[in-house]
Amino acid sequence: MITEFIQFSLTPILIGILAGISCAIPGNFLILKSQALIGDAISHVVLPGIVVAFIFTGVISTIPMLLGAAGAAIVAVLLIEIIKRLGKIEPGAAMGVVFTGMFAFGVLILEQTDTSKVHLDVEHALMGNLESLIWLKAEGWESLFDRDALSTLPDELFRITLVCGLILFLTLIFWRWLKIVTFDEEYAKTIGIRSSLISFSLVIITAIAAVAAFESVGSIIVIAMFICPPAAARLMTNKLSTQVIWSIFFATLSAIFGYIIAGYGPHWFGGENAVSAAGMIAVFSGIILMLTCLYGPYRESVGQKKV
C-alpha cells in the first residue's frame, strides 16, 4: 500500500504542490495590482510559443520552451497594439481576441504536428500529464535515500523544484520592493526604487512559473493557481506576509486533496475510472475560494469603499 502510494502518487502530488506554489506566489502580487488576468493571459499566449519551440527542437525542455513563450508574448503585445490601432476597439477586447486567438492557433498547430514520440498533444496542453509522472523504481520510504532509485525520479520534479525554489528565493530577497511597488508604484519610484523593473520582473517570473508548471500540470491548473489560492488567502488575513503563506498552504492543500480525490474518489462512489487530476486540483482550489468567500474572517473588509 505504502509502496504503491510512493510509486504512483508521491511524485505527482509533489509536482502538483510545487507547480501550485510557483504560480500562487506571483499570483498574490498580480491580484493586489489588479492584474490577475495577466497570469491567465500568459498561460494562454505561451501555448503557440511552446509548440513552435517544440517543432524546432523536437524535445520538450524548459529553456527552448521559455524562449518560445517569450517570443509568443512579444507577438501578442504587437498584435494587441495593431488591433487596437487598426480596429479602434478598446484594449480589453483587443487583448481578449489575441489571447484566445493565439491559444486556438497553438491547439491547431499542435494537432498538425507529429508528437507521437513525446507526450505533447492537446490534452496534455490542457491537463498536463500529472498521472504519468510516476516513480516505478521506488520500493518504499527507504528509496528516498537510494541513489539509484532517486535517479529515476521524473525530470519534471527537478525542474519544478528548481523553479519553485527560485521564485521563493527572489520573493524573499525582493520582498520589501515587491510590497511597496504593489501598494504604491509611483511613490516607490520617488524613494529610488526602479518600479518598472520590479513590475516587469514580476511578469517574467509569472511567465517562468506558467511555462514550468505547464509542462507537467497543463494550463488549467496554471490558470487556477494564479488566482484561486491568493484570492482565498486575501480573505483569511489583513497582512501581506500572512496572505502569501496562506496562499502557499491553499495551493498545497488543493494539490494533495485534488490528486487523491481524482485518483481514489470515483472508487469510493463505486465508479470505475479515476478522473483528471489536474481538473480536480483546479476544482478543489475553486472550492477553497468559495468557502473563504462564505466564511473567511476578513471578507467584509475587502472591497468596501470608505468615505
Place this chain on the structure above:
Amino acid sequence: MSSMSDNTNTSKITPPNSALEIQGLTVSYGDKTAIFSVDANFPKASMSAIIGPNGAGKSTLLKSVIGVQPKLSGQINIFGNPIKNNLKKIAYVPQRVSVDWDFPTNVMDVVQMGLYRQVGLLGRMRGKQTSIAMECLDRVGMADLWQQQIGQLSGGQQQRVFLARALAQDAEIYLLDEPFSGVDAATERAIIDVLKSLKSKNKSVIAVHHDLATVRDYFDYVLMINIKNIAEGLINETFTNENLQSTYGGKLELAHAEELSVSIDRTTT
C-alpha cells in the same frame, strides 16, 4: 504681460534662496501636451502653492519633478544642483486616491515605507526605525491608530498616514499633491500645522492646491499654471484678480463659487 514681469521677479531667487528650480519643463501624454515649457523657481523655507484649473498640469508638474512622469525636456535643480543625485532630499505625498486602500497592511507598515531608503532592501527595521515612525504618526495625530488596518481609515486619516510616511523620510523639500482634497476640517487643520512646523524648521513645502479661498491663509508663494506658467511670485503681489482671470479664464467664476461654497461649509461644520 503679467507672466513677463513675474518671470523677472522670480529671477531674483538665486541658488542660496532657491529650493526647487524648474527650467523649460515640457510633458505630454501621447499627443496631448500636459505642460509646456514651464519655468518656475520655488523659494527655500517657505510654503508654495501650485494652482490652476483642472487639467492645467499641476499634478503632472509634481510627478515630472520627482521622476514619476517622464518629461520631454527640461532641467530641474534642487538647491542649485541637478536633481539626479539629490532625489533623497525630496519627499512626495501622492493623492490619497492613487492607491488601493484595501491592500493588506497596517498604518505602521505604510509609514515605515518612508524609511525603506534608509534601511535598504534587506536591512532590518529596528527599534529605532519603529520609534521614528511612531514619532511621525504622533506629529499627524495618528499615534493611537498605528496598528489599524489601512482599509478602515477615513479619507482624512489616509491623508495623515501619507504625510507621516513623507515625514519619516526626513527630507528638505516636501511635494504634496492636493493634500486637503476630501479631508475633514480637523485633518486640514492638523496637516497645515505640520506643514507650518516644517517651514519653521527651514524645510520647503510645495503643494498642489485646489481651494482658492485658503491660498492666502496657508501659503507665502504661488505658481499659477494653465499648461504654461501664467504667473508666479509672492502671494501678495501675484495672487491677484487679474492673474486669476488669466489662469482660469472663463472657468474662474464657477471655480470660485465652488471653492467659496466649500469654505463656507467648512466654517459652519
